Amino acid sequence: xxxxxxxxxxxxxxxxxxxxxxxxxxxxxxxxxxxxxxxxxxxxxxxxxxxxxxxxxxxxxxxxxxxxxxxxxxxxxxxxxxxxxxxxxxxxxxxxxxxxxxxxxxxxxxxxxxxxxxxxxxxxxxxxxxxxxxxxxxxxxxxxxxxxxxxxxxxxxxxxxxxxxxxxxxxxxxxxxxxxxxxxxxxxxxxxxxxxxxxxxxxxxxxxxxxxxxxxxxxxxxxxxxxxxxxxxxxxxxxxxxxxxxxxxxxxxxxxxxxxxxxxxxxxxxxxxxxxxxxxxxxxxxxxxxxxxxxxxxxxxxxxxxxxxxxxxxxxxxxxxxxxxxxxxxxxxxxxxxxxxxxxxxxxxxxxxxxxxxxxxxxxxxxxxxxxxxxxxxxxxxxxxxxxxxxxxxxxxxxxxxxxxxxxxxxxxxxxxxxxxxxxxxxxxx
Amino acid sequence: xxxxxxxxxxxxxxxxxxxxxxxxxxxxxxxxxxxxxxxxxxxxxxxxxxxxxxxxxxxxxxxxxxxxxxxxxxxxxxxxxxxxxxxxxxxxxxxxxxxxxxxxxxxxxxxxxxxxxxxxxxxxxxxxxxxxxxxxxxxxxxxxxxxxxxxxxxxxxxxxxxxxxxxxxxxxxxxxxxxxxxxxxxxxxxxxxxxxxxxxxxxxxxxxxxxxxxxxxxxxxxxxxxxxxxxxxxxxxxxxxxxxxxxxxxxxxxxxxxxxxxxxxxxxxxxxxxxxxxxxxxxxxxxxxxxxxxxxxxxxxxxx
Numbered sequence: 084x085x086x087x088x089x090x091x092x093x094x095x096x097x098x099x100x101x102x103x104x105x106x107x108x109x110x111x112x113x114x115x116x117x118x119x120x121x122x123x124x125x126x127x128x129x130x131x132x133x134x135x136x137x138x139x140x141x142x143x144x145x146x147x148x149x150x151x152x153x154x155x156x157x158x159x160x161x162x163x164x165x166x167x168x169x170x171x172x173x174x175x176x177x178x179x180x181x182x183x184x185x186x187x188x189x190x191x192x193x194x195x196x197x198x199x200x201x202x203x204x205x206x207x208x209x210x211x212x213x214x215x216x217x218x219x220x221x222x223x224x225x226x227x228x229x230x231x232x233x234x235x236x237x238x239x240x241x242x243x244x245x246x247x248x249x250x251x252x253x254x255x256x257x258x259x260x261x262x263x264x265x266x267x268x269x270x271x272x273x274x275x276x277x278x279x280x281x282x283x284x285x286x287x288x289x290x291x292x293x294x295x296x297x298x299x300x301x302x303x304x305x306x307x308x309x310x311x312x313x314x315x316x317x318x319x320x321x322x323x324x325x326x327x328x329x330x331x332x333x334x335x336x337x338x339x340x341x342x343x344x345x346x347x348x349x350x351x352x353x354x355x356x357x358x359x360x361x362x363x364x365x366x367x368x369x370x371x372x373x374x375x376x377x378x379x380x381x382x383x384x385x386x387x388x389x390x391x392x393x394x395x396x397x398x399x400x401x402x403x404x405x406x407x408x409x410x411x412x413x414x415x416x417x418x419x420x421x422x423x424x425x426x427x428x429x430x431x432x433x434x435x436x437x438x439x440x441x442x443x444x445x446x447x448x449x450x451x452x453x454x455x456x457x458x459x460x461x462x463x464x465x466x467x468x469x470x471x472x473x474x475x476x477x478x479x480x481x482x483x484x485x486x487x488x489x490x491x492x493x494x495x496x497x498x499x500x501x502x503x504x505x506x507x508x509x510x511x512x513x
Numbered sequence: 514x515x516x517x518x519x520x521x522x523x524x525x526x527x528x529x530x531x532x533x534x535x536x537x538x539x540x541x542x543x544x545x546x547x548x549x550x551x552x553x554x555x556x557x558x559x560x561x562x563x564x565x566x567x568x569x570x571x572x573x574x575x576x577x578x579x580x581x582x583x584x585x586x587x588x589x590x591x592x593x594x595x596x597x598x599x600x601x602x603x604x605x606x607x608x609x610x611x612x613x614x615x616x617x618x619x620x621x622x623x624x625x626x627x628x629x630x631x632x633x634x635x636x637x638x639x640x641x642x643x644x645x646x647x648x649x650x651x652x653x654x655x656x657x658x659x660x661x662x663x664x665x666x667x668x669x670x671x672x673x674x675x676x677x678x679x680x681x682x683x684x685x686x687x688x689x690x691x692x693x694x695x696x697x698x699x700x701x702x703x704x705x706x707x708x709x710x711x712x713x714x715x716x717x718x719x720x721x722x723x724x725x726x727x728x729x730x731x732x733x734x735x736x737x738x739x740x741x742x743x744x745x746x747x748x749x750x751x752x753x754x755x756x757x758x759x760x761x762x763x764x765x766x767x768x769x770x771x772x773x774x775x776x777x778x779x780x781x782x783x784x785x786x787x788x789x790x791x792x793x794x795x796x797x798x799x800x801x802x803x804x805x806x807x808x809x810x811x812x813x814x815x816x817x
Contacts, residue, residue, distance in 0.1 A: 278708060278709070279709050279712075280709050280711075280712035281712070282707070282709070283707035283708075283709040283710060283712040283713055284684075284712050284713065285624055285625070285646055286624045286643075286644055286645030286646035286647075286679075286681060286684060287624045287625070287644070287645075287646070288645075289708070291708075355628070356624065356625025356628045356629060397601070400601075400603060401601060401602060401603070402602055402621065402623035402625070402626050402629060403623055403624060403625045403626075403629070404622070404623035404624065404644065405623060
């Protein structure tokens, strides 16, 4: 049995509230001991973590791996590599593949491919409706039996309110959340950017904040009525935050996420017409960005999720209005979040909690914490290491990032998943 | 002279550059008045008109401008081209560039396309209208025409009336008028002013009758056909009554008010037919000046 000893790092584990310099011993697939000092033995591979942070392997519940069907954008292997390079050991992949993950067979295919690749834990999110059409429920039980941990039509909203209501009811049987991409398609129309100052200046068609908020309100009303479990994808507006706060105050079973790009960027960046700034929901105005930051800090927004949406050049190297929505986010997420921490916009503990134990709890995953007997999913971060975002060096096939050229501080140096070193010295170990 | 290789929008131009273009356009207009209105300035240069959206006036204007300067002109329109066979915009532009052109004049329905082409193009890119964003040569010919008539722009009140939200002409006009010290006022129904109109840093009004007595110039915008059936206003009749211009409304105007329109006019919608022979309707002079301004732009960007 292999053993890895992580020596002298600062363990930050929001699940236990621990923040102290300790040694951590991994034996097999589990953390076997955490102590102020553990004696080095010959059988142990020692990682010197002095001056480094030791965090639970990060958890991302919103990733598009594109396989099956769109392997030119990403596949399970390239997406897994991107994940561990970004410090993620557990990711949940959305159902908008081709074919759509709306049956147990597709779910099982994804689970088996993920095991073959074997770099990180991948949990599929099944579709709410057959073919993401919003008309009939997909075979949720079959997908859950094969490993799905939630359902979502992400990429599209569950536009049919009756179907959303039934999904919230039906999933109670399985104890999984219904995850909704909140967008009123009639209000967003063929909009491509946030409706605000910069849509007025550029003439690019705006997507109003109300397009999201109307659906957030609807979903909260339905979750209250059904007592189902609702998780809201990528919250991006101040109005959504208010509605979510009201819903939570009323005891609705409700959680939500925000992406690093909605925390870090305003819509001002669209003036370059760089298609890498095109994402749905769109990058919003400053008042919205400040509102989602505050909501995350206060816990009104529960977690950070990347909405990693890799695309190929044929999707992005085109006219702005024609370009695909989406940002490749796995390899920049931690660096961007730490930049916000360094700037005082977020607290470190809350940021790490929102990328580890909090998402694991919402999706019912055994992940996101470091404890004796717990899974050996650990990431070692050099908090002082400065680096420049260079998409050409991404493991992801998606080079589409508005953070290209950004100077970030804080980088993953080692990722351990299931007791195995999967990333070190800037390279994925396969 | 111009500081950049491309003309992407008025936003990128400094006042001095706009003034240089207007000055050059005045010389070009003198050339147009000659018996043989053609000079060899751009001989050997090639201008490609890339129009991905239908246009007669602007394309013809650029073509004549280039020919008056002795440049060779090739016209490309998307109908019947490889674009309709699924070729990407980038491939189309690169293929045309590979045939060695000095300037590409681009009209496209998507905002930012000239900026996108400029990011990989070796030729000078001239924006001939990108979606609802900018139409810089239209704004340049508008301010040229106003200056020609009034002698100056500084301090003039200039109303721009119509569908501001969907108008690239309005966006470019506002910028050009402001940079030259004029005072643009945008007028239109609330559904046709951007919800965040304050971003344009411009005076706004909803009622044309309140604005008419105070302005020196009225630029009427075209109501596009596809908007006529959208919920932006209830009917053409109501639009025309509330926001259109006619002789009766002009009774309250200043005696020397100028009426302009970027064309093509929908007579009976934004302009009443009784404006056709109104003595200070200078719409056709705008068209003539368009050629002079585009000659100036071509000369300043790819000239010797």
